[in-house]
Amino acid sequence: xxxxxxxxxxxLEVRNLVKHFPIxxxxxVQRQVGAVKAVDGVTFSIRRGETLxxxxxxxxxxxxxxxxILRLMExxxxxAIFEGRNIFKLSKEDLRKMRRDMxxxxxxxxxxxxxxxxxxxxxxxxxxxxxxARGKEKLRRVxxxxxxxxxxxxxxxxxxxxxxGGQRQRIxxxxxxxxxxxxxxxxxPVSALDVxxxxxxxxxxxxxxxxxxxxxxxIAHDLSVVKHISDRIAVMxxxxxxxxxxxxxxxxxxxxxxxxxxxxxxxxxxxxMRRERIILPGDVPSPVNPPQGCRFHTRCLYARESCxxxxxxxxxxxxxxxxxxxxxxxxxxxxxxAAVVKQSAS
Amino acid sequence: xxxxxxxxxxxxxxxYTDEGVVKAVDGLTYDLHxxxxxxxxxxxxxxxxxxxxxxxxxxxxPPGKIVEGQILFEGTNLLKLPEDEMRKIRGNRIAMIFQEPxxxxxxxxxxxxxxxxxxxxxxxxxxKDAWDRSAExxxxxxxxxAKERVRDYPHQFSxxxxxxxxxxxxxxxxxxxxMADEPTTALDVTIQAQILELMRELQQEFNMSIILITHNLGxxxxxxxxxxxxxxxxxxxxxxxxxxxxxxxxxxxxGLLHSIPKLYERKExxxxxxxxxxxxxxxxxxCTFAPRxxxxxxxxxxxxxxxxxxxxxxxxxxxxxxxxxxxxxxxAAEAAGLAASTRGGTHDARGGLRS
Numbered sequence: 001x002x003x004x005x006x007x008x009x010x011x012l013e014v015r016n017l018v019k020h021f022p023i024x025x026x027x028x029v030q031r032q033v034g035a036v037k038a039v040d041g042v043t044f045s046i047r048r049g050e051t052l053x054x055x056x057x058x059x060x061x062x063x064x065x066x067x068x069i070l071r072l073m074e075x076x077x078x079x080a081i082f083e084g085r086n087i088f089k090l091s092k093e094d095l096r097k098m099r100r101d102m103x104x105x106x107x108x109x110x111x112x113x114x115x116x117x118x119x120x121x122x123x124x125x126x127x128x129x130x131x132x133a134r135g136k137e138k139l140r141r142v143x144x145x146x147x148x149x150x151x152x153x154x155x156x157x158x159x160x161x162x163x164x165g166g167q168r169q170r171i172x173x174x175x176x177x178x179x180x181x182x183x184x185x186x187x188x189p190v191s192a193l194d195v196x197x198x199x200x201x202x203x204x205x206x207x208x209x210x211x212x213x214x215x216x217x218x219i220a221h222d223l224s225v226v227k228h229i230s231d232r233i234a235v236m237x238x239x240x241x242x243x244x245x246x247x248x249x250x251x252x253x254x255x256x257x258x259x260x261x262x263x264x265x266x267x268x269x270x271x272x273m274r275r276e277r278i279i280l281p282g283d284v285p286s287p288v289n290p291p292q293g294c295r296f297h298t299r300c301l302y303a304r305e306s307c308x309x310x311x312x313x314x315x316x317x318x319x320x321x322x323x324x325x326x327x328x329x330x331x332x333x334x335x336x337x338a339a340v341v342k343q344s345a346s
Numbered sequence: 347x348x349x350x351x352x353x354x355x356x357x358x359x360x361x362y363t364d365e366g367v368v369k370a371v372d373g374l375t376y377d378l379h380x381x382x383x384x385x386x387x388x389x390x391x392x393x394x395x396x397x398x399x400x401x402x403x404x405x406x407x408p409p410g411k412i413v414e415g416q417i418l419f420e421g422t423n424l425l426k427l428p429e430d431e432m433r434k435i436r437g438n439r440i441a442m443i444f445q446e447p448x449x450x451x452x453x454x455x456x457x458x459x460x461x462x463x464x465x466x467x468x469x470x471x472x473x474k475d476a477w478d479r480s481a482e483x484x485x486x487x488x489x490x491x492a493k494e495r496v497r498d499y500p501h502q503f504s505x506x507x508x509x510x511x512x513x514x515x516x517x518x519x520x521x522x523x524x525m526a527d528e529p530t531t532a533l534d535v536t537i538q539a540q541i542l543e544l545m546r547e548l549q550q551e552f553n554m555s556i557i558l559i560t561h562n563l564g565x566x567x568x569x570x571x572x573x574x575x576x577x578x579x580x581x582x583x584x585x586x587x588x589x590x591x592x593x594x595x596x597x598x599x600x601g602l603l604h605s606i607p608k609l610y611e612r613k614e615x616x617x618x619x620x621x622x623x624x625x626x627x628x629x630x631x632x633c634t635f636a637p638r639x640x641x642x643x644x645x646x647x648x649x650x651x652x653x654x655x656x657x658x659x660x661x662x663x664x665x666x667x668x669x670x671x672x673x674x675x676x677x678a679a680e681a682a683g684l685a686a687s688t689r690g691g692t693h694d695a696r697g698g699l700r701s
Contacts, residue, residue, distance in 0.1 A: 057534035164622050194389035195561060199605035199618035206615070221534065224564075228607030228616070251609065265539035266609055267564030271587045279543055280536045283504045
């Protein structure tokens with residue numbers, strides 16, 4: 001995969017992001033009786049030009065994270081620094097301008113396109129909103145975009161229902177590209193597509209990244225897809241990040257017990273290959289009332305008493321950017337690296 | 347074969363719509379043996395689910411109709427059975443679980459009532475015994491506190507637990523065949539692993555055969571003995587799971603295997619199957635895959651290929667394995683990893699098996 005552009009150049013830094021959805025009771029006088037802690041203290045950064053994969057199972061908060069970063073929802077607390085500016089502090093007008101640089105591709109290509117608008121209007125709308133092109137110029141640009149995503153320029157006057165799922169996803173991609181963004185948040189962009197079409201769209205996303213120097217936050221639950229497209233991967237569990245690492249490192253050397261189980265659960269399309277499978281007991285706990293301490297300790301095979309007390313933070317044990325939020329880890333792995341020894345001693 | 351449980355012969359299920367005839371299943375043939383897990387693989391619209399509903403005789407009629415073929419269950423043609431006879435088989439001898447465990451359970455009845463209903467109907471047990479058996483079944487599918495949870499309603503269970511309930515219900519009458527239509531598609535991977543493990547254990551215990559319908563090649567590789575690959579309503583390849591993955595003979599199977607990203611392999615680029623699946627109302631002349639096939643020859647767009655035997659118990663609907671393909675064309679395919687086979691020298695089309 002493409003080597004990451006000069007280290008330290010982060011296009012986006014997310015710090016302590018929290019998004020709680022209030023649960024209210026009462027009809028006229030509503031009072032809050034609890035909260036769904038969808039995202040509960042998430043910190044990560046994305047380097048310019050890379051693809052960061054954000055994986056996790058349903059309800060882990062990965063989609064909410066993506067939407068809050070774009071301020072499609074307001075965050076509860078935390079900050080997201082995009083090219084030096086905190087997105088959450090921007091005025092409406094500034095936010096609108098910044099959205100030129102940050103776009104999103106949605107999961108479901110059937111509900112994310114307005115059925116009453118022609119493809120030309122759908123792709124051209126962002127051009128008008130951001131005063132980038134009008135009239136003939138807009139049409140020319142839309143046709144150009146259609147070609148870029150592998151559709152035909154004569155498709156401009158057609159409606160979404162005339163296209164297949166894969167083609168609609170291409171329209172969604174063209175709409176995101178229209179404003180020349182720097183960062184695109186891809187929220188499960190291929191999950192709704194058939195396998196043979198998935199590959200087409202994944203290839204397209206990779207080609208576009210190379211051509212336009214795009215940065216992707218790629219949110220998905222399919223680990224094989226995430227592994228294929230990402231430079232680095234962050235694994236989420238119940239509103240928190242459990243582990244972050246370079247893609248290859250994550251798959252060859254998973255450290256968090258949850259990552260380990262998640263990887264072992266993926267069925268491999270090779271009947272000759274037999275792996276040891278870790279079957280996790282039970283279900284993911286409710287985000288309304290997440291477990292104290294480490295979020296994963298209720299299902300963890302290595303949990304110790306302290307796990308139910310101590311909140312876990314991401315620690316780069318080996319100084320190679322592989323961060324893990326697990327305090328049992330240093331005891332599990334007798335690594336020669338000095339960092340580990342120091343960590344377990346403290 | 348002596349231990350053949352279910353034989354589907356040249357099944358054709360069509361839907362008559364205002365826009366035309368949708369050929370959802372168009373000539374499906376396979377045998378299911380005792381204790382076997384057969385995978386039916388295909389993308390949306392390949393006819394895999396319609397096939398399942400055809401076997402269960404649950405095709406809404408009209409607009410649907412099984413226009414041709416036989417479904418022989420222990421020698422009896424299910425398509426010829428009167429409805430009340432069929433009812434004794436459906437849910438009793440052949441049970442089915444569906445993709446969406448929420449919509450296939452009745453939200454206003456407790457889990458226990460729903461499982462007991464099937465047991466009372468098919469096994470003739472009284473209410474009390476049926477209820478006890480329900481609890482026992484829930485224990486079998488490893489639902490914690492089964493005795494209490496029989497009184498719970500579907501919404502009180504998580505997705506994975508609901509699928510366990512569905513399996514408990516399906517197995518409550520000790521069926522010979524479990525038809526599982528995308529049983530883990532709606533579930534997360536860690537839960538999927540739990541359910542697949544459970545199905546494997548129960549298959550042993552109940553000594554049943556499973557027909558697993560899925561689009562997930564990983565699930566197929568890990569659970570199935572034999573595989574039928576479907577494309578646009580037709581079975582294009584049929585072989586053991588090893589042969590399907592190691593030595594695919596149909597360009598569609600070959601293409602599918604190349605287009606999926608693999609967990610333990612680094613690929614710069616995936617090789618997609620170009621184009622779109624055809625409309626089932628307006629199927630292309632000749633091989634339905636020809637318009638997307640990188641190895642398509644002249645004959646492919648003119649004639650529908652028969653099943654060619656390409657190895658032991660291995661069939662592929664593709665002219666590459668016939669005298670119609672020139673050595674150059676076969677070589678080109680082989681270079682791409684799709685070895686043409688003219689094993690045995692003859693191309694006995696599978697027609698003989700159908701009679």
